[in-house]
Amino acid sequence: MSKNFSFDQFSKLLPFESIILVYHLVSDNDVKHVKHLFPYRSPKQFEKDLDFLSKHFEFIDWDDFINKKKTSKPSVLLTFDDGYREFYDIISPILLRKGIFAINYINPKFIDNNEMMWRNKASLIVSGIIENKNFQDKMFEWTGNKSKDIISSVLSINFKDKHQLDEIADHLEIDIKNYLKTNPVYLTAEQLQKLKNDGFGIASHGWDHPLYNQLSLIEQLENTQKSLDHMNENHFMIDSFAFPFTDHLVKNQFFDSVFSQNPDLRVTFGAAGLKLDSNEKNIQRIPIEIRNYSVEEVLKNEIIYYQFLKNIKKNMIKRS
Template sequence: MNESAPIRALATAVGTLFAPGGMRGCLSTLIYHRVLTKPDELNPNEVDADTFEQQMRLLAEHCHVLPLDEAIERLYTRSLPARAVCVTFDDGYADNATIASPILRRYGLSATFFVSTGYLDGGRMWNDTVIEAIRRAPDDVLDLTAEGFGVLPIGSINQRIHAFQCLIDNIKYRSAEERIEITEAIAARVGAVLPDNLMMSSDQVRDLHAAGMTIGAHTVNHPILARSSNHVAREEIANSRSRLQEIIGKSVELFAYPNGKPGCDYLSEHVDIVREFGFKAAVSTAWGVATATTDRWQLPRFTPWDRHPLRFLARLYWNCHRHV
């Protein structure tokens, strides 16, 4: 955005008004999953490299981008700067390391990467199995009657998007065993070779940490904690953290709840587990910004979906204004 000096000054003034620091400080935490090489018709909600770079340039010019752990401590000591922002990524996609990280470093920015360790080194998340199977299905319809989903029309891009969104919504809240069984059956029905390079390697996680990025835990298998036993939930959280600490050789102190909607995807007992395990803070996907009165083990985040630069900044500041 090649704005003039008066426009830059106005943007800064508006941002400071809507996102103050100090005693009234608020923290915006952005949530991303992937940064694609180029736009993907089947994944229109995932940013591409050009859009992500534009957004990071805006943040570098107009905001104070802080490491999440530092921002959290400054939030509760009421010493946040105005227009405070953190950047986070969930799941552990390989493009976080190959595309997002170089862009972040180019602008001198830090981000936190919440990694589900069960998919490192050649794994694939169950939802990506569905998406990539639908992408490769050769015909205009996909007969999943035997799997309980009927015959799905997939003759257009919109129909394919609708098909995999319906499948994901149907499968998401089933047990981990059911999710694997169903998604593998869908992949087998399509019969195509699916990618095994979507997620990061352990070396890429290590490299992110070495580059000054923060690594956070995100469970092993990305379960819906609210649908898991407390025993399974504890193992998922603890084992994810342990594996990441082995990889980076440093304590992992931040956690992100899978899927992340309070009261739906995780419950108060899972907050208690995270607190008991000694994590310094945890993030959800509840929409909003954090203030000094926010539970540090349920910090809100939001997704900046606007692609136009001015709308991106306006959405960022308006999100602060309506939640503070």
């Protein structure tokens, strides 16, 4: 139904003067370590997104965002998560050509491709199972499960049980280290410095991309601090942090502690879409890689949903 109405009609209902969008990667390739986790844009689709956003919003940089710069149109801050190498190879040239700033929220543990993030391992393993009949037979002999059940069980392995992914990869003789060597997944330290010199932001996304609601408070703080220390040591941004996956069930005690321990930290980011947060220093971003929706469709749906939640007084994330 939203397709029948222009975005101008929806933008009047936009609840905030500034929105933050989050992407992961852009590619025309068959990215085996990502394809089973979320849909991603082609360069052509990404440029189409940017052209639409330029028409209805004003792109801002980090200083403008923090200083709440007044703009003639609603403003938009562009962010990317996970530090995939496509940001260097594909995304940054497009953004530089268009004069658009973005922040890349990275996990220091995976810089230089010495190790693969657990969810990327899951997608890579599933790609192998789907493409290789021998892998399917091996998994059936090992587990007794059908391919469909095997795939769903691999993708459902959580952070606490991530060692199981290494066991499966070993059983199937999937050489993850060799894959990282021949198909670099993440940005290198050299590329990060080049991106910083080109004017892009580099900031913390947790040390090793954990699911925060599966960590104790102490583990949450240790993981965050380790990543923020890395940012500080490498002269990257230390005034923002973006939760990996979600900030769901993260309590005020975490926010109180992390802001107290890091006086330069200004804001943290979740990714729950258009919502208020009872912790004013935690701001929600809008995930764009949803099914095969255009950025216009994503934003229209977010505005409709926000107005619905507002009407039933559930448009704020409340924390204990």
